[in-house]
Amino acid sequence: MDYMAKIRERRSNWAVGLLGVLFISMSHSGCVRRTMTITTDPPQARVFLNDQEIGRSEVSTDFLWYGDYDVVIRKEGYETLQTNWTIKPPWYQWIPFDFISEVLWPGWIHDTHSQHYALSPATIPSEEEVIERAETVREEALGAPRKLEAAPQN
Secondary structure: OOHHHHHHHHHHHHHHHHHHHHHHHHHOOOEEEEEEEEEEEOOOOEEEEOOEEEEEOOEEEEOOOOEEEEEEEEOOOEOOEEEEEEEOOOHHHOOOHHHHHHHHOOOEEEEEEEEEEEOOEOOOOOHHHHHHHHHHHHHHHHOOOOOOOOOOOO
Protein backbone atom coordinates (compact mmCIF):
# COMPACT_ATOMS: atom_id res chain seq x y z
CA MET A 1 0.00 0.00 0.00
CA ASP A 2 1.37 3.38 -0.86
CA TYR A 3 1.70 6.29 1.51
CA MET A 4 -1.31 8.29 0.16
CA ALA A 5 -3.64 5.30 0.50
CA LYS A 6 -2.70 4.98 4.19
CA ILE A 7 -3.46 8.69 4.75
CA ARG A 8 -6.86 8.33 3.03
CA GLU A 9 -7.66 5.30 5.15
CA ARG A 10 -6.73 7.10 8.39
CA ARG A 11 -8.86 10.11 7.41
CA SER A 12 -11.77 7.82 6.63
CA ASN A 13 -11.42 6.03 9.98
CA TRP A 14 -11.14 9.36 11.80
CA ALA A 15 -14.28 10.74 10.06
CA VAL A 16 -16.26 7.59 10.86
CA GLY A 17 -15.10 7.78 14.47
CA LEU A 18 -16.07 11.45 14.73
CA LEU A 19 -19.50 10.78 13.25
CA GLY A 20 -19.94 7.94 15.72
CA VAL A 21 -19.06 10.17 18.67
CA LEU A 22 -21.44 12.88 17.41
CA PHE A 23 -24.23 10.36 16.93
CA ILE A 24 -23.78 8.94 20.44
CA SER A 25 -23.65 12.40 22.02
CA MET A 26 -26.76 13.49 20.13
CA SER A 27 -28.66 10.37 21.14
CA HIS A 28 -27.83 11.11 24.78
CA SER A 29 -28.44 14.82 24.46
CA GLY A 30 -29.29 16.77 27.56
CA CYS A 31 -32.28 18.57 28.78
CA VAL A 32 -32.95 21.43 31.16
CA ARG A 33 -35.55 20.91 33.87
CA ARG A 34 -36.90 24.11 35.43
CA THR A 35 -38.58 23.92 38.84
CA MET A 36 -40.06 26.62 41.04
CA THR A 37 -40.87 26.13 44.72
CA ILE A 38 -43.16 28.36 46.77
CA THR A 39 -43.27 28.25 50.56
CA THR A 40 -45.51 30.29 52.86
CA ASP A 41 -45.84 31.26 56.47
CA PRO A 42 -48.24 29.84 57.60
CA PRO A 43 -47.95 26.61 55.60
CA GLN A 44 -50.74 24.88 53.66
CA ALA A 45 -51.92 28.05 51.90
CA ARG A 46 -53.48 27.67 48.44
CA VAL A 47 -51.09 28.84 45.72
CA PHE A 48 -52.23 30.10 42.32
CA LEU A 49 -49.77 30.70 39.50
CA ASN A 50 -51.10 32.70 36.51
CA ASP A 51 -54.69 31.97 37.63
CA GLN A 52 -54.07 28.20 37.89
CA GLU A 53 -54.08 26.52 41.29
CA ILE A 54 -50.86 24.52 41.65
CA GLY A 55 -51.42 23.21 45.17
CA ARG A 56 -50.87 24.01 48.82
CA SER A 57 -47.59 25.32 50.12
CA GLU A 58 -44.90 24.05 50.21
CA VAL A 59 -45.47 23.38 46.52
CA SER A 60 -43.11 22.76 43.60
CA THR A 61 -43.95 22.78 39.92
CA ASP A 62 -42.05 22.63 36.66
CA PHE A 63 -42.15 25.65 34.36
CA LEU A 64 -41.29 26.14 30.69
CA TRP A 65 -40.28 29.77 30.31
CA TYR A 66 -38.48 32.48 32.24
CA GLY A 67 -40.23 35.75 32.90
CA ASP A 68 -43.11 37.18 34.93
CA TYR A 69 -45.54 35.02 36.89
CA ASP A 70 -48.62 36.25 38.76
CA VAL A 71 -48.74 34.66 42.21
CA VAL A 72 -51.86 34.63 44.40
CA ILE A 73 -51.81 33.00 47.83
CA ARG A 74 -54.96 32.40 49.91
CA LYS A 75 -55.59 30.96 53.34
CA GLU A 76 -58.64 31.30 55.55
CA GLY A 77 -58.06 33.82 58.31
CA TYR A 78 -55.32 35.63 56.36
CA GLU A 79 -55.24 38.46 53.83
CA THR A 80 -55.05 37.29 50.21
CA LEU A 81 -51.61 38.04 48.79
CA GLN A 82 -51.41 39.07 45.13
CA THR A 83 -47.90 39.59 43.82
CA ASN A 84 -45.58 39.10 40.88
CA TRP A 85 -42.50 36.88 40.63
CA THR A 86 -39.94 37.49 37.88
CA ILE A 87 -37.67 34.54 37.15
CA LYS A 88 -34.57 35.48 35.21
CA PRO A 89 -32.75 32.90 33.08
CA PRO A 90 -29.27 31.71 34.06
CA TRP A 91 -26.39 32.37 31.68
CA TYR A 92 -26.63 28.92 30.05
CA GLN A 93 -30.16 29.77 28.87
CA TRP A 94 -29.02 32.81 26.88
CA ILE A 95 -28.67 32.59 23.12
CA PRO A 96 -26.47 30.80 21.79
CA PHE A 97 -25.59 28.92 25.01
CA ASP A 98 -29.16 27.57 25.27
CA PHE A 99 -28.60 25.39 22.19
CA ILE A 100 -25.61 23.78 23.84
CA SER A 101 -27.35 23.23 27.20
CA GLU A 102 -30.60 21.92 25.70
CA VAL A 103 -29.34 19.93 22.70
CA LEU A 104 -25.64 19.16 22.83
CA TRP A 105 -24.93 18.81 26.57
CA PRO A 106 -24.70 15.09 27.37
CA GLY A 107 -26.48 15.27 30.74
CA TRP A 108 -29.37 16.84 32.59
CA ILE A 109 -29.40 20.33 34.09
CA HIS A 110 -31.88 21.11 36.89
CA ASP A 111 -32.58 24.82 37.32
CA THR A 112 -34.40 25.48 40.63
CA HIS A 113 -35.93 28.71 41.94
CA SER A 114 -37.50 29.26 45.39
CA GLN A 115 -39.63 32.01 46.86
CA HIS A 116 -41.04 32.43 50.39
CA TYR A 117 -44.10 34.53 51.22
CA ALA A 118 -45.44 35.57 54.62
CA LEU A 119 -49.19 36.14 54.96
CA SER A 120 -50.73 38.80 57.22
CA PRO A 121 -53.63 37.89 59.51
CA ALA A 122 -56.97 39.12 58.23
CA THR A 123 -58.51 42.10 59.98
CA ILE A 124 -62.16 41.79 60.86
CA PRO A 125 -64.00 45.05 60.25
CA SER A 126 -66.13 46.51 63.01
CA GLU A 127 -69.92 46.54 62.77
CA GLU A 128 -69.89 50.30 62.07
CA GLU A 129 -67.44 49.83 59.16
CA VAL A 130 -69.62 47.12 57.63
CA ILE A 131 -72.76 49.27 57.91
CA GLU A 132 -70.96 52.30 56.44
CA ARG A 133 -69.63 50.26 53.54
CA ALA A 134 -73.09 48.78 52.89
CA GLU A 135 -74.68 52.23 52.81
CA THR A 136 -72.00 53.50 50.41
CA VAL A 137 -72.55 50.58 48.05
CA ARG A 138 -76.33 51.02 48.23
CA GLU A 139 -76.06 54.71 47.34
CA GLU A 140 -73.74 53.95 44.44
CA ALA A 141 -76.07 51.23 43.15
CA LEU A 142 -79.25 53.30 43.41
CA GLY A 143 -77.68 56.59 42.39
CA ALA A 144 -78.41 59.93 43.96
CA PRO A 145 -82.10 60.45 44.74
CA ARG A 146 -83.81 62.16 41.81
CA LYS A 147 -86.08 65.10 42.27
CA LEU A 148 -89.45 64.75 40.61
CA GLU A 149 -90.08 67.46 38.11
CA ALA A 150 -93.44 69.12 38.12
CA ALA A 151 -95.54 68.20 35.14
CA PRO A 152 -96.25 71.10 32.80
CA GLN A 153 -99.75 72.47 33.23
CA ASN A 154 -101.94 73.18 30.28
